[in-house]
Amino acid sequence: MSTTLVSCAPKSGRTPYKWPSVDAPTAAVMPHIRTLHGDTVIDNYFWLNDYFKKGPDSAAVIAYLEAENQYTAAMMKDTESLQTKLFDEMKSRIKEQDESVPYFKNGYYYYTRTEEGKQYFKYCRKKGSLEAPEEILLDVDAMAQGFSYYAVGGFNVSTDNRLLAYGVDTVSRRQYTIHVKNLETGETLADAIPGTSGGSVWANDNRTLFYTQNNPVTLLTERIMRHTLGADSRSDAVVYHEEDNTNYIGVGKAKSGKFIYIYSGGTLSSETRYLEADNPMGTFKVFQPRMKDVLYDVTALEDRFLILTNQNAKNFKLMECPFGQTGVAHWAEVIPHREDVLLEDVDEFKNFLVVSERKNGLIQLAVRNLSDGAAHYLDFGEEAYTAYPSTNPEYGTSTLRYAYTSLTTPFSTYEYDMNTHEKTLLKQQEVVGGYNVGDYVTERLYAQAEDGTEVPISLVYKKGFKKDGSAPLLLYGYGSYGATMDPSFSAARLSLLDRGFVYAIAHIRGGQEMGRQWYEDGKMMKKKNTFTDFIDCGRFLVRQGYTSPAHLYAQGGSAGGLLVGAVANMAPELWHGLVAQVPFVDVVNTMLDETIPLTTNEYDEWGNPNNEDAYRYMKSYSPYENIEAKDYPNILVTTGLHDSQVQYFEPAKWVAKLRSTKTDNNVLLMKTEMDYGHGGASGRFDYLKDVALVYAFLCALEGITE
Structure with missing residues (x-):
């Protein structure tokens, strides 16, 4: 198949990127029949799992993945200078010689530090005082050589x-x-x-x-x-x-x-x-034998246990019991259940509790004095942010260490005196070369989903942005496992914002942003809410003039890659391009194979396809199962050969089937990291090469060459 594409030129008059005419790889067709619940499916690319299964076609699998890598390199060749520029630009913002904020534990101050030009770090400590001699406990730069x-x-x-x-x-x-x-x-x-x-x-x-x-x-x-x-x-x-x-x-x-x-x-x-x-x-x-549909987590104080549980409390409540009587019959209420507040976590100190709560999608930190029960909240002062207790290993201290960031505020570490309520900024991430927070704007919006639910969106853009539909916008989403995608700062992301992109996070159901029900409404037999929420967020941003379908892009990784694959099938016309990273796109086949890592752990998230209702529901949205002969957006897929979370063959099968089925002439690229797994490269600079590839792909689609 030969692909020659001229992407849509932005209204700014940029010259569109001209993709080279290169023949795309074609995966061999080896039909495999799956019959379950009276449903027969022919899977032409099942053989691509042979490297994982150590099967007879292992060498052919590697050859196919390498051919895809060569194709991606050829198609992206004219962006190499831009990729280099992006990498250098992003790397230049990182303070190469740096040191973490030391924390005190059991007589020592512990910290990590990095050195100029080095990919890893040194794990260090000083005894009793920061003026004491340094002990290097682990020199990971030296350990990682080779x-x-x-x-x-x-x-x-x-x-x-x-x-x-x-x-x-x-x-x-x-x-x-x-x-x-x-x-x-x-x-x-x-x-x-x-x-x-x-x-x-x-x-x-x-x-x-x-x-x-x-x-x-x-x-x-x-x-x-x-x-x-x-x-x-x-x-x-x-x-x-x-x-x-x-x-x-x-x-x-x-x-x-x-x-x-x-x-x-x-x-x-x-x-x-x-x-x-x-x-x-x-x-x-x-402590307490497991109970049906009840989660509980235990924290020890000086004289009793605390129990964070959802027993008859969807958004969780806090209970306590004596050391010697831990069964549920002895649990007494400390913080009751609240319909509008999700109780997320508890950090214990000798004289205080720090309770992490979530209300209206945002974290609140409540400090409770254990002697008199008095409580107060920390004030963060921004519309959308992320805050959480950081490293607090000392039990007897009255000082709380917490982290704070937003889409425009670099990661900051504060110390908070829980007696005097005074806070001290210990360190803020330095953006080398300078960063002016006033040059960027962050907003919190709400899109209405098709069932009337209000879905939050956090977004950031450079000042001067105009809502006339001409700007490129990258919409990110995840929406699984109750994982909350809180807005946070990224120095690398500045390279997109400075080139005119808007960056947005869709806080869709399946996460836990708006409470436990938000998660319950986006999993199992309600999983499609995750996908329709994301599509509705995209359409809302188009209606509001933040972008248009010719400039709208979607990105997600892992279960967020499932999201990207699903919306590609459900609303392909809405997106100009998609980025799917280590995507979980072959849901049915993976959930049927108990030898694949994590499969059985995930039954309560996706369902067990050995149950017919679960099988038919997940088959109705699984990206691989629902590829059709129609036009799809431009797509970049990344994966890792050694991925332990989402095996490489899921994206490989997805790409192979898309190539043979779709009717458009848009680009479809796949890059497999042959040395890495789910998290990509381990060095603190190498991962930026992957980011540069993604950004260059998006820029190419926008005709941005510098």
């Missing part, structure tokens, strides 16, 4: 400050090996624990580690293990085995250091076990 991908996480220092446990992933499949370093001698111990989620918890004896072990095939979190320093990890004890493969599990520790928790939770219900951290060889006790 690896195309290198991620370190789960930093966990023992209570005696002598040992550091941390996880390393060199494949980008979120399978970490835990290592332990002696911080007094600098020696990395022989203990190496593979196949974990990366995090761990020290017992108070400073020699026992609890961690989460993953299934090597499905990557599901299946077991909580206990490791004794010096022992072979193959002999580690199983302290908890989760039998329900729809649940995620994890292990954590109370801020007070008194308890270790095991959490097991799905979309609809959860269960907690706990153990005194002084008794690592003891048996974990069940």
